[in-house]
Amino acid sequence: xxxxxxxxxxxxxxxxxxxxxxxxxxxxxxxxxxxxxxxxxxxxxxxxxxxxxxxxxxxxxxxxxxxxxxxxxxxxxxxxxxxxxxxxxxxxxxxxxxxxxxxxxxxxxxxxx
Amino acid sequence: xxxxxxxxxxxxxxxxxxxxxxxxxxxxxxxxxxxxxxxxxxxxxxxxxxxxxxxxxxxxxxxxxxxxxxxxxxxxxxxxxxxxxxxxxxxxxxxxxxxxxxxxxxxxxxx
Numbered sequence: 149x150x151x152x153x154x155x156x157x158x159x160x161x162x163x164x165x166x167x168x169x170x171x172x173x174x175x176x177x178x179x180x181x182x183x184x185x186x187x188x189x190x191x192x193x194x195x196x197x198x199x200x201x202x203x204x205x206x207x208x209x210x211x212x213x214x215x216x217x218x219x220x221x222x223x224x225x226x227x228x229x230x231x232x233x234x235x236x237x238x239x240x241x242x243x244x245x246x247x248x249x250x251x252x253x254x255x256x257x258x259x260x261x
Numbered sequence: 262x263x264x265x266x267x268x269x270x271x272x273x274x275x276x277x278x279x280x281x282x283x284x285x286x287x288x289x290x291x292x293x294x295x296x297x298x299x300x301x302x303x304x305x306x307x308x309x310x311x312x313x314x315x316x317x318x319x320x321x322x323x324x325x326x327x328x329x330x331x332x333x334x335x336x337x338x339x340x341x342x343x344x345x346x347x348x349x350x351x352x353x354x355x356x357x358x359x360x361x362x363x364x365x366x367x368x369x370x371x372x
Contacts, residue, residue, distance in 0.1 A: 192351070
């Protein structure tokens with residue numbers, strides 16, 4: 149079955165710097181890759197997603213890149229702000245009738261003012 | 262729309278007790294999911310349902326049961342609570358698109 153590895157497990161940056169979180173997946177059939185942000189004590193919330201027919205997607209300060217050949221995808225946050233501090237999860241899905249997501253273990257991002 | 266709602270928010274159980282975690286969505290989503298989240302870990306799929314009357318096991322189904330008698334509701338049952346089931350439980354739902362929307366979670370402690 150699918151396996152998703154996420155690195156790093158913790159990341160500390162200065163406000164205004166960029167942050168990059170990387171994930172690799174094992175199932176070449178996976179075709180949907182969402183990123184969720186989870187603040188302490190809250191539910192995971194989708195911040196951006198990408199499908200396998202696209203190499204890059206951007207939404208203001210957040211971008212995701214996908215390399216299908218290497219089976220990895222990355223989250224890029226530019227001009228980080230203290231409110232970006234949270235745990236970020238990547239996930240992969242092979243779509244189909246269930247579209248079950250397999251999650252990485254998460255990255256705790258701390259943005260220092 | 263309230264989205265995905267879960268009750269209770271918190272619960273403490275004794276070993277061997279049983280309980281049902283409730284999940285309801287008002288978005289007419291066909292697909293519903295139960296995850297557990299342990300500290301420092303990602304979310305693990307317990308059970309899922311692709312529509313009323315249809316359920317299937319996820320990665321970690323042991324110790325749990327589900328039912329889906331309506332489109333809106335997807336309760337998760339713990340029959341004999343064990344300390345290993347101490348976790349935060351999230352319910353999620355989606356339509357035919359891939360975006361899953363999560364409920365607020367239930368924090369369960371088994372002592």
